[in-house]
Amino acid sequence: MTKPVETVRLTTAQAIVRFLVNQYVVIDGRETRLCGGGFGIFGHGNVPCLGEALYAVRDELPLYRGQNEQSMGFAAAAYAKYHLRQRFMFCTASAGPGTANLLTAAALAHANRLPMLMLCGDSFVTRLPDPVLQQLEHFNNPTLGVNDAFKSVTRYWDRITHPAQIIQALPAAIATMLDPADCGPAFIGLPQDVQGWAYDYPVSLFDKRIHRIRRQTPDVAEIADAAALLKTAQRPMIIAGGGVQYSQAVAELTAFAERHGIPVVETIAGRANLLNDHELNIGPLGVTGSNSANAIAEKADVILAVGTRMQDFTTGSWTAFAHDARIIGLNAARHDAMKHLSLPVVGDAKLGLLALGEALGTYRAPGTWVEAAAGERKAWNAYVATNVAPGNRPNSYAQAIGVVNALCDKRDRVVAAAGGLPAELTANWRTLEVGTVDVEFGFSCMGYEIAGGWGARIAQSEREPDRDTIVFVGDGSYLLMNSDIYSAALTGKKLIILVLDNGGYAVINKLQNNMGGDSFNNLIADCPTIPAPFTVDFEAHAAAMGAEAVSVTSPEELGNAFKAAKASSRTSVIVMKVDPYEGWTQEGHTWWEVGTPQVSGSERVLDAHRKVEDSRHRQRKGV
Numbered sequence: 029m030t031k032p033v034e035t036v037r038l039t040t041a042q043a044i045v046r047f048l049v050n051q052y053v054v055i056d057g058r059e060t061r062l063c064g065g066g067f068g069i070f071g072h073g074n075v076p077c078l079g080e081a082l083y084a085v086r087d088e089l090p091l092y093r094g095q096n097e098q099s100m101g102f103a104a105a106a107y108a109k110y111h112l113r114q115r116f117m118f119c120t121a122s123a124g125p126g127t128a129n130l131l132t133a134a135a136l137a138h139a140n141r142l143p144m145l146m147l148c149g150d151s152f153v154t155r156l157p158d159p160v161l162q163q164l165e166h167f168n169n170p171t172l173g174v175n176d177a178f179k180s181v182t183r184y185w186d187r188i189t190h191p192a193q194i195i196q197a198l199p200a201a202i203a204t205m206l207d208p209a210d211c212g213p214a215f216i217g218l219p220q221d222v223q224g225w226a227y228d229y230p231v232s233l234f235d236k237r238i239h240r241i242r243r244q245t246p247d248v249a250e251i252a253d254a255a256a257l258l259k260t261a262q263r264p265m266i267i268a269g270g271g272v273q274y275s276q277a278v279a280e281l282t283a284f285a286e287r288h289g290i291p292v293v294e295t296i297a298g299r300a301n302l303l304n305d306h307e308l309n310i311g312p313l314g315v316t317g318s319n320s321a322n323a324i325a326e327k328a329d330v331i332l333a334v335g336t337r338m339q340d341f342t343t344g345s346w347t348a349f350a351h352d353a354r355i356i357g358l359n360a361a362r363h364d365a366m367k368h369l370s371l372p373v374v375g376d377a378k379l380g381l382l383a384l385g386e387a388l389g390t391y392r393a394p395g396t397w398v399e400a401a402a403g404e405r406k407a408w409n410a411y412v413a414t415n416v417a418p419g420n421r422p423n424s425y426a427q428a429i430g431v432v433n434a435l436c437d438k439r440d441r442v443v444a445a446a447g448g449l450p451a452e453l454t455a456n457w458r459t460l461e462v463g464t465v466d467v468e469f470g471f472s473c474m475g476y477e478i479a480g481g482w483g484a485r486i487a488q489s490e491r492e493p494d495r496d497t498i499v500f501v502g503d504g505s506y507l508l509m510n511s512d513i514y515s516a517a518l519t520g521k522k523l524i525i526l527v528l529d530n531g532g533y534a535v536i537n538k539l540q541n542n543m544g545g546d547s548f549n550n551l552i553a554d555c556p557t558i559p560a561p562f563t564v565d566f567e568a569h570a571a572a573m574g575a576e577a578v579s580v581t582s583p584e585e586l587g588n589a590f591k592a593a594k595a596s597s598r599t600s601v602i603v604m605k606v607d608p609y610e611g612w613t614q615e616g617h618t619w620w621e622v623g624t625p626q627v628s629g630s631e632r633v634l635d636a637h638r639k640v641e642d643s644r645h646r647q648r649k650g651v
Contacts (some may be wrong), residue, residue, distance in 0.1 A: 035228040040191040040218070041081040043227070044147065046234050047198050048118070049088045053206075053239045055114050062202070062239060063145070064107060064115050064487070065090035067100035071122025072161065073149020077223035078120055092486070092519060095511035097121045101133020102476045103483030103512065104144045106443065108137075109466055110487035113274050114241060116143040116205055117483070123149030123220065124162025128174050132473065134181040137213040140270075140297070140470035141337075141361075143205035146182075150175050150217040153189050160220075175217040183212030189219065191227035206239055208274065208360035208376065243275075244360060246375030246383055254332075254356045254373050255387035261330035263397050264290045267313060267342070270297030271335020271359060275377035278462050281334065282306070284381045289392040290332070291401040293321035295342045296454050298335070300465040304458035308398075310405045311616075314348060315341040316451035316469075318616045319411070320404035325349055332384075334358045335377045338367050341469060344618030347646040358384070368648060411615055416456050418583035423604060424611030425452035427583045428528055429500070433458055435590050437495060441466060441484055444500040445476035448535030448612070449528070453500060455616045475509030477501040478525060482512040485521040496524055496594060503529040506566065510573075516599040517574030524593045525575070526586075527566050527603045534608035543624055544632035551608060570601035577601040619643050 038046065051062040068091050070079050082091055094100035097119070104117040121127045127148040137144045151163050151173055159165050166172040179185045184204040186197045201214035258264060272281050278301055285292050285308045293313040294301055302309040311318030313325055325331075325348045333355055336342060343349070346368065357370035358380045365372035373380055414420065416430025429452060436442075438460035444453045445468035453467055466484060468476045481499035488497055506527050516523045532551035540550060547554040552561045570577040576598050580586045586604055593600035621644075624637040 034231040036231050036234075037226050037228050039077060039081065039224050039226050040188060040194060041077040041223045042084075043191070043194055043229050043233070044078075044198065044216075045081040045085055045089070047194070049085050050234050050236050051202060051239065052236060053114055053241075055111075059238060060115070061088070062115060063089060064111075064117050064490070065092065066118040066120060067092045067094045067103055068120040069094045069097055069100070069122065069126055071126050071149065073123030073126070073220055074120050074147070074218070074223070075122070077220070078147060078218065082120075092515070094119075095515055096509065097126050097129035098133050099475065099479035099509055099512050101130050101144060101146075102136065102473070102479035103486070105133065105137045105140065105142045106466060106476070106480035106483035107487045108142045108144060109140070110441070110484045112276060112463075113141075113143055113211055115487075116145060118145040118147055120147045121149065123151065124174060128177070131177060131181060134178055134213045134215065136468065136471040136473045136476065138181045138183065140468065141211045142213070143211055144213040145201060145205065146178070146213065146215045148175060148215065148217055150187060150219040152221045153219045154221055175215070178215040181213070182215040183210055184214035186215070187217035187219070188222055191222065191225050195229070195233055202239065206241055208242060208244070209362065243376040243379055244374070246358070246373045246380045250371075250373045251380070251383045251387050253371055254358070254384055257354055257356060257371060258330055258332065258384070258388060259391050262394055263324075263327055263329045264393050265324055265328035265331050266290050266292045267295060267331060267333040267336055268292050268298045268301040269295045269334060269336025269342075272298055272301050272377050273463050275335060275360070277335070277376075277378035277381055278302075280378050280381040284385045287385060288388055289395070289398050291324055291393075291398060293317075293325065295336045296450060296467050296469045299454060299457070299467060300459045300461070300463050302459070303462065304460065307402060310401045311408050312454045313342055314344055315618050315620045316454045316616070317618065318408045318455060320401070320408035322348060322616065322618050323404045324401045328353055331355045332358065333370065334381065335360075337364045339470070340620065345621035346648040347619045347643070349648060351648055408616070412456055412458070415613055422607035422610050423582065424606050425449060425528055426456045426611065426613055428526060428586060428604060428606065429453055429456045431583050431587045432498060432526065432590055433460075435587060435594070436460070436498060439464060439492060439495045441488055441495065441497045442500070443477060443481045443484055443497060445469070445480065445505070446472050446474040447502045447505055447533070448538075449500050449502060451535075452613055455613050474505040477505050478510055478523070479512045481523050481525065482516050482521060485516065485523055486519075489521060496522065499523055499525040501525060501527055502534075503527065503531070503564070503566070504533045507564070510569070513570055513575050513599060513601065514573040522597060523599045524590070525570070525599070525601045527570070527601060529566065529603060529605045530608040530611070532608070537608065538612065539622070542636065543622065544628075544630055544634070544636035566603045567601070570603075575599045575601045577603070579603040581605070619646060621647070
């Protein structure tokens with residue numbers, strides 16, 4: 029006789045929460061809860077049922093009160109990035125605008141291949157009270173709503189219309205978020221009535237489950253083909269992307285490069301794969317890169333791209349490499365491994381580097397090539413030293429970066445995003461410790477900086493509470509999203525935030541000018557709809573949200589303020605004005621394709637268009 033299945037009667041919301049509490053992952057040989065907690069703003073679409081369920085596990089799954097749903101998503105993404113995609117946070121939002129506010133954050137997590145679980149309110153399945161508050165009505169499709177918009181920005185999407193569906197939906201969402209090849213955000217829509225409906229769930233659904241991140245062994249034939257190609261290289265180069273860190277393959281990458289004498293360049297997501305002073309670290313690559321990395325990239329004959337999606341800022345819109353250069357794509361994701369007709373090696377970076385190293389045997393790159401690459405890096409180091417030095421020009425991003433770089437602890441985490449700071453940080457930051465740089469440039473999303481810093485600090489405080497999270501943010505991004513200064517103050521998650529004020533969207537003003545346009549609608553001073561520009565008192569504003577705040581006028585004062593912030597236990601905001609015109613790093617840039625007008629009444633615009641088109645011959649066509 030078959031033994032009856034043991035069941036427990038729970039609401040849909042209670043079952044979801046109980047399931048999450050019992051998911052674990054092995055990290056560094058230790059079991060830890062897979063979900064680190066969540067960020068939430070309650071409304072009528074999630075507070076009666078999901079809120080009730082979360083209250084019961086408030087110690088196991090700490091819920092951080094958000095100020096803005098978009099910033100909650102940014103914080104969750106930064107949390108996952110700190111934990112190398114081995115842990116995630118959930119975000120819960122009410123139906124309607126609360127959930128809609130998560131769209132941008134979901135897109136950021138999707139672009140950056142980061143796990144994040146969204147548990148969002150939805151309209152009633154019964155439709156008895158329709159139309160309800162905040163519901164969008166589509167007259168010819170009553171099943172269509174705001175939540176359907178998430179289909180384009182998530183890796184997993186589901187709407188729960190019966191309590192039993194979560195038995196399949198939750199494991200599928202977890203599997204997606206932990207898949208190295210398909211990692212990204214998962215969205216589960218929770219209609220308000222279904223959240224509270226009860227069901228007799230099998231008790232086994234809530235058994236403790238221990239997850240391990242899959243490591244896919246590359247195909248033997250693909251390894252053999254890659255090794256055969258690399259052995260022909262006279263000028264080989266390794267591109268180290270963010271996937272190197274997610275695979276925890278930094279040691280293997282370093283050993284591989286050293287054993288075979290191959291120079292390494294880094295992507296933006298791959299910054300801090302190698303220490304600044306490693307002899308084979310030739311610098312950051314691409315549009316926001318270094319002269320040194322770009323110099324060897326254009327000469328390399330075989331390129332091993334490890335854990336990178338080869339976006340245009342890495343490839344210089346595919347002008348950074350010689351037309352006849354051969355690319356080997358080592359990546360867990362097939363889609364990324366075969367871009368631009370690369371020779372694909374689909375698999376885990378750690379296992380792939382080990383297997384490829386064995387297949388290469390005693391191969392080493394010619395010493396003259398390695399010496400030439402090291403010479404390029406030496407010259408770049410000299411440029412950076414001058415570029416970050418105080419007093420050589422008006423206050424600049426680079427000078428601020430140099431001050432902080434010289435005074436921070438080697439394990440402090442640096443966070444930046446969007447605008448001009450990603451380029452300046454990528455080019456000028458000298459890595460002190462592996463895995464300490466978070467420059468969000470996959471989606472280039474303004475507003476990530478402070479919110480992401482908060483999420484990173486929550487994660488950092490779990491493992492390295494004695495280290496600091498340092499946020500670089502421009503005035504434009506600060507004004508877009510700053511409420512997580514308040515979040516950091518409320519939760520005691522200390523941040524050090526540097527607000528570098530250049531009077532508007534200065535980097536886009538620079539692009540506008542470089543493309544022949546007049547300054548318009550970017551710098552506050554150049555907005556015709558602003559009759560009398562004024563200066564925001566960022567210091568007073570930050571102080572009003574609970575931070576220690578100070579304004580400084582020079583890199584020297586910045587250094588003193590930063591030392592004080594390091595010594596304090598509270599969130600600190602340091603404000604410094606920087607020059608919007610003269611402060612930019614002038615070297616290290618490849619060509620970048622942007623749209624330019626073919627017809628214009630301005631000769632300067634037409635001249636810029638001609639220069640863009642004249643450079644197009646350098647662009648690889650994918651062969």
